[in-house]
Amino acid sequence: MNASPKHTNSLIHETSPYLLQHAHNPVFWEPWSEKALALAIEKNKPILLSIGYAACHWCHVMERESFEDETVAAYMNTHFICIKVDREERPDIDHIYMDALQAMTGSGGWPLNIFLLPNGKPFYGGTYFPPIAIQKRASWMDVLHGVKNAFENNYEKLVEQANELTNHIVRNVVVPMNSTAGNTTDVLENKEEPLATKEEIEIIAGRILQQADTQWGGFGNAPKFPQTFVLQMLFRNYYLNKHEASLVHAIRSIDKMIQGGIYDHLAGGFARYSTDAQWQAPHFEKMLYDNALLLGVIAEAYQITEKQSYKKVIEKTIHFLQSELYNEHGAYYAALDADSEGVEGKFYTWTYAEIKSLLDESIFEDFCKYYQITEAGNWEHTNILWTVKTMEQGMQASFEKAKATLFEARSKKIRPALDYKIILSWNNLMIVGLCKAYEALGNLAYKQKAIEAMHWVEENMLNEKENYFYHTHTKGVSKSFAFLDDYASLIQAYIHLQEVTGDITYLEKAKNWMHYVQAHFIAEDGIFYYYTPDYQKDIIIRKKETYDGAQPSGNSMICSCLYYLGTLFENEMWTKQAEQMIRSMRKLILQYPSAYSYWAQCFSIMTEGYQSLVAVGPSVRKGIEKLVSRFLPLKMLLFIPRSISTIPMSLSKQSNDNQYFICKNKTCYPPVDTLSEFLAKV
Numbered sequence: 298m299n300a301s302p303k304h305t306n307s308l309i310h311e312t313s314p315y316l317l318q319h320a321h322n323p324v325f326w327e328p329w330s331e332k333a334l335a336l337a338i339e340k341n342k343p344i345l346l347s348i349g350y351a352a353c354h355w356c357h358v359m360e361r362e363s364f365e366d367e368t369v370a371a372y373m374n375t376h377f378i379c380i381k382v383d384r385e386e387r388p389d390i391d392h393i394y395m396d397a398l399q400a401m402t403g404s405g406g407w408p409l410n411i412f413l414l415p416n417g418k419p420f421y422g423g424t425y426f427p428p429i430a431i432q433k434r435a436s437w438m439d440v441l442h443g444v445k446n447a448f449e450n451n452y453e454k455l456v457e458q459a460n461e462l463t464n465h466i467v468r469n470v471v472v473p474m475n476s477t478a479g480n481t482t483d484v485l486e487n488k489e490e491p492l493a494t495k496e497e498i499e500i501i502a503g504r505i506l507q508q509a510d511t512q513w514g515g516f517g518n519a520p521k522f523p524q525t526f527v528l529q530m531l532f533r534n535y536y537l538n539k540h541e542a543s544l545v546h547a548i549r550s551i552d553k554m555i556q557g558g559i560y561d562h563l564a565g566g567f568a569r570y571s572t573d574a575q576w577q578a579p580h581f582e583k584m585l586y587d588n589a590l591l592l593g594v595i596a597e598a599y600q601i602t603e604k605q606s607y608k609k610v611i612e613k614t615i616h617f618l619q620s621e622l623y624n625e626h627g628a629y630y631a632a633l634d635a636d637s638e639g640v641e642g643k644f645y646t647w648t649y650a651e652i653k654s655l656l657d658e659s660i661f662e663d664f665c666k667y668y669q670i671t672e673a674g675n676w677e678h679t680n681i682l683w684t685v686k687t688m689e690q691g692m693q694a695s696f697e698k699a700k701a702t703l704f705e706a707r708s709k710k711i712r713p714a715l716d717y718k719i720i721l722s723w724n725n726l727m728i729v730g731l732c733k734a735y736e737a738l739g740n741l742a743y744k745q746k747a748i749e750a751m752h753w754v755e756e757n758m759l760n761e762k763e764n765y766f767y768h769t770h771t772k773g774v775s776k777s778f779a780f781l782d783d784y785a786s787l788i789q790a791y792i793h794l795q796e797v798t799g800d801i802t803y804l805e806k807a808k809n810w811m812h813y814v815q816a817h818f819i820a821e822d823g824i825f826y827y828y829t830p831d832y833q834k835d836i837i838i839r840k841k842e843t844y845d846g847a848q849p850s851g852n853s854m855i856c857s858c859l860y861y862l863g864t865l866f867e868n869e870m871w872t873k874q875a876e877q878m879i880r881s882m883r884k885l886i887l888q889y890p891s892a893y894s895y896w897a898q899c900f901s902i903m904t905e906g907y908q909s910l911v912a913v914g915p916s917v918r919k920g921i922e923k924l925v926s927r928f929l930p931l932k933m934l935l936f937i938p939r940s941i942s943t944i945p946m947s948l949s950k951q952s953n954d955n956q957y958f959i960c961k962n963k964t965c966y967p968p969v970d971t972l973s974e975f976l977a978k979v
Contacts, residue, residue: 521574
């Protein structure tokens with residue numbers, strides 16, 4: 298197929314906004330498919346696999362500089378089979394080849410440009426390549442020439458490299474790296490050692506705090522990511538050990554983030570990360586998963602502190618999500634781009650003159666002083682709204698009016714592009730975030746939005762005939778088998794929905810999908826899970842993900858769900874498996890808690906086990922708000938009108954009146970008759 302500015306390539310038939318962005322490139326891009334892979338074998342050409350996502354700034358830059366260049370495209374088309382992948386649509390492919398790049402170079406990122414043999418095995422790659430070589434970074438054409446020549450003249454060496462690299466990835470899939478023992482049997486037999494102790498939670502927090510930036514919050518230097526699970530781990534150490542330093546730094550970090558430019562002071566919502574240590578200048582893309590996870594951690598911060606600034610940030614962030622990423626039927630889109638009009642951050646930044654022309658003289662100087670606005674600009678000759686003062690100081694009525702004026706003016710600008718993919722795991726995280734926001738603030742609308750989102754997911758992303766979920770849904774088209782983190786976050790969402798609604802059907806769904814995960818994702822060791830299901834066949838290897846990055850790993854989420862559901866349903870196989878997973882990960886959790894901080898949260902629960910709070914009676918659900926508003930990270934809630942045969946801890950609990958039980962380690966203490974008595978004992 299010929300492609301030129303007047304024509305299109307094969308991506309025109311796709312639904313992903315990222316792939317459609319490249320559909321008019323003169324490059325003969327193909328989507329990842331059996332057809333494209335077979336074509337590489339038939340033509341005996343190397344595959345040029347380019348992976349990115351719609352909100353990626355440097356992906357756009359490389360497209361403009363190289364993929365839209367007719368000469369560059371002609372060379373790519375002649376010598377390569379060119380495949381484009383949206384990493385959010387196919388994270389399984391991204392994980393495999395990002396691992397390969399990191400093994401080759403020690404680092405990674407996007408755009409990910411990697412070269413494969415016709416059989417799909419990787420042999421060379423990199424991230425962004427400029428059109429002209431700069432600062433030890435080869436030009437894109439130099440890379441293309443080098444790979445083409447190596448493929449034609451040194452093929453055997455490339456095969457050797459590709460086989461070695463693929464074997465390296467496979468070896469790292471077998472068991473989590475650096476596990477406590479040399480093999481699974483040793484881990485399972487090590488039963489004398491306590492599973493987890495409160496002292497070890499203190500050790501974990503201490504190691505986290507070694508990396509703390511005590512001036513600006515967060516951890517380490519620039520770039521800075523929110524690291525929500527790490528902050529939640531500090532909250533759990535405070536809860537278990539009354540460790541003030543853990544609380545102080547977690548609160549400091551949240552305060553500095555919401556003062557910074559990473560938080561949108563006009564509309565609410567957070568950008569993906571900060572490019573500096575002060576949280577001032579973000580990388581401006583706004584992702585659904587970041588905002589969902591930040592809702593959760595700020596909701597916990599509000600439960601602990603009841604700071605009104607946290608309430609305000611939660612409310613504004615949910616308003617942003619409803620205004621900008623909501624599909625009007627229940628689900629949430631993936632992201633907003635970092636760029637508008639081809640310039641990163643243009644939508645969000647201001648000149649001094651713009652602000653002066655919009656605000657009343659009576660507030661202008663104070664507003665500029667508070668938000669660090671200067672004539673010269675506080676970032677690249679323009680201004681980002683951020684402050685070094687408390688958020689409470691900025692909540693005065695005159696400032697709110699000024700921000701409303703700027704917001705109205707900004708709404709007339711050309712907006713960043715919307716990535717309108719609906720991703721299952723991200724929506725599940727959003728459901729959990731809404732549940733946590735409801736728990737903290739008691740706003741019934743948040744609970745209702747969580748219920749509606751789950752209903753939409755079930756109606757639109759479940760293949761009922763074949764009994765599996767899809768990973769994405771874009772403009773009416775569902776694609777890709779759901780991955781481990783999709784199902785793990787789905788189960789978590791069901792668990793949270795039951796806790797805020799008292800609707801036991803959510804628990805039954807959670808249990809059923811856990812059985813499904815056991816059937817289709819479990820690895821040969823019987824402990825960990827593959828990222829992809831056993832019926833997916835279009836990848837070179839099945840990976841196990843254990844690292845908690847910007848999102849929790851599928852294995853850490855499943856471990857948490859196994860322990861919860863195993864405890865609740867008294868399924869000892871599930872609780873034992875969760876404990877085995879933790880034993881295997883124990884050394885990594887203790888030594889590198891920042892990289893395994895969702896695992897560490899499950900580890901913290903195992904120090905004492907769940908405290909089950911069971912309420913039985915005709916009107917117990919009316920008391921949900923009072924109980925969930927408290928920060929109780931070890932809680933397991935059941936609000937049921939009567940005893941239910943499928944839930945062991947509800948058996949023998951039957952009354953015409955309300956009764957409240959606290960249960961721990963399969964033992965329930967004598968019931969009390971009122972919620973106030975119950976709350977006093979928790």
